[in-house]
Amino acid sequence: MLTNIIIFTFYILSIYYALNVNENSKLRILLIIISSFFILIFFSLMIGNNLIFNLLSNLVLDKYIFLISLSMYFIIILSIYIIRELKSIREKLTTVSRKLALRKTSKK
Amino acid sequence: MKHLKKKKKLLTNDTFVIVPFYNEGKVLINVIKKLKNSFKNIICVDDGSNNKNQIGKHKLGVFLIKHPINLGQGAALQTGINYAIKKKAKTIVTFDADGQHSAKDAIEMIKLLKKNDLDLVQGSRFYKKQNNNIPFIRKLILRVATIIANFFDNTQFTDTHNGLRVFNLNFAKKINIKNNRMSHPHDINKLVSKYNFKFSEYPTNIKYTHYSLSKGQKNLNAINILFDILISQLIKK
Numbered sequence: 001m002l003t004n005i006i007i008f009t010f011y012i013l014s015i016y017y018a019l020n021v022n023e024n025s026k027l028r029i030l031l032i033i034i035s036s037f038f039i040l041i042f043f044s045l046m047i048g049n050n051l052i053f054n055l056l057s058n059l060v061l062d063k064y065i066f067l068i069s070l071s072m073y074f075i076i077i078l079s080i081y082i083i084r085e086l087k088s089i090r091e092k093l094t095t096v097s098r099k100l101a102l103r104k105t106s107k108k
Numbered sequence: 109m110k111h112l113k114k115k116k117k118l119l120t121n122d123t124f125v126i127v128p129f130y131n132e133g134k135v136l137i138n139v140i141k142k143l144k145n146s147f148k149n150i151i152c153v154d155d156g157s158n159n160k161n162q163i164g165k166h167k168l169g170v171f172l173i174k175h176p177i178n179l180g181q182g183a184a185l186q187t188g189i190n191y192a193i194k195k196k197a198k199t200i201v202t203f204d205a206d207g208q209h210s211a212k213d214a215i216e217m218i219k220l221l222k223k224n225d226l227d228l229v230q231g232s233r234f235y236k237k238q239n240n241n242i243p244f245i246r247k248l249i250l251r252v253a254t255i256i257a258n259f260f261d262n263t264q265f266t267d268t269h270n271g272l273r274v275f276n277l278n279f280a281k282k283i284n285i286k287n288n289r290m291s292h293p294h295d296i297n298k299l300v301s302k303y304n305f306k307f308s309e310y311p312t313n314i315k316y317t318h319y320s321l322s323k324g325q326k327n328l329n330a331i332n333i334l335f336d337i338l339i340s341q342l343i344k345k
Contacts, residue, residue: 083339094179094288098187101153101175105191108164108172 010034011073018080038073122198123147123218126188127170128181129205130155133162135319136205140168143203146211151191153184171195182292186285193280200280204271206319213312217274220310227279227305230265230297231272231312241316249330260337261298265309268293269333272312279305290329291336 014034125147129136136152140163143150150170152163156178163172173187185202192200199221201214209231217229233242233250242250250269257268273296275283282303285295300307 090288091286093177094183094186097175097177097179098183098190101173101187102191102194105171105173108168108170 008069011069015073015076015080018077035077038070041070121149122196123201124149124151124188124192124195124197124199125201125203125214126151126153126185126192127203127205128153128155128184128188129157130178130181130184131157131159132205133159135207137162137166137168139203139205139207140170141166142211143214144168144170146215147201149192149195149197151188152205153188155179155181155184180288180292181290182285182295183288185292186283189280189283189285193277197280198277199274200276201274202271207317208314209272210313210315213272213310214274217272217310220308221274221276224308225306226308227276228300228307229274230267230307230309231270232265232267232309233270233312233314234266235309235311242314243316253330253333256334256337257294257297261294262301263297265297267309268297270312270314287336287340289332289336291333291340294337294340 014031017031017034125143127136127139127143127150129152140150140152150168152170152172154172154174156175163170171191173191175184175187188202189200199218201218203209203211203214213231217231220226221229234254250267254265254268258264261268269290270293279299282299283296285292287295299305
């Protein structure tokens with residue numbers, strides 16, 4: 001139970017970092033490290049290495065809760081980055097369109 | 109005579125009315141004609157309309173800016189504001205193109221802004237308990253949207269999604285609308301608490317016609333607005 005809470009807190013904290021991280025921030029590096037760590041676990045589970053499950057059982061961690069929360073973590077992180085990227089593209093598009101529009105202003 | 113003098117004051121070069129529009133027809137021409145009776149400088153921002161607007165044909169003497177693509181009302185307003193600042197505007201009015209707003213209200217709001225040296229005067233359908241014949245569902249959505257927006261923006265407006273507002277140059281310079289779509293009032297209203305701007309509300313008369321209801325925001329759009337507000341709150345880049 002305690003391990004579940006710790007893992008859950010870990011997820012929440014990393015998502016919080018992802019939400020508030022600025023470009024070129026040191027937190028971004030931390031986020032990359034955390035994400036890489038989870039990616040490694042994820043692939044280990046995919047390959048079917050029992051080592052992780054053994055570790056989980058030693059930590060008294062429900063593997064299903066772990067897997068569900070891991071998947072949720074990836075979905076949330078991925079969504080944040082997609083929304084950010086789309087937002088950035090939209091801002092650039094708006095700036096360019098605005099510049100073009102202001103150049104062609106006429107009095108009618 | 110007094111009335112004419114007052115009118116002349118409003119026709120000064122430093123007041124600009126921004127009218128963003130998208131696929132508007134005859135109603136837009138009537139709105140501009142009415143505004144032209146009181147205002148000299150009108151900026152019409154065509155947000156990438158598919159149809160050919162009639163502004164050029166009627167020779168209304170307005171500044172016309174055309175977005176190459178449809179970006180949303182928020183983006184159109186920001187374009188208009190940028191242009192008004194470039195033209196050295198001192199007072200800026202935002203006005204909907206669907207004929208819901210009244211030019212008289214805009215004039216009264218300018219007077220209120222100048223008299224009390226305010227930064228923003230926000231039009232409101234609920235200020236001082238007016239009866240605007242607002243459809244029940246719309247009224248309910250507007251109330252809920254106002255509560256949510258006030259919570260996130262730390263403001264106390266009674267109607268956050270009213271398109272009729274008047275502000276001065278200082279306020280205009282701080283506006284940076286990032287929500288291109290209908291959630292743009294969130295970007296404007298939050299400035300009040302962020303920079304401690306002096307503001308007031310003014311009871312506006314909104315004309316709900318079949319046309320304005322069909323052209324304006326759909327009730328279901330409230331979900332999009334809520335989503336945009338939440339996203340902008342969560343992801344601050």
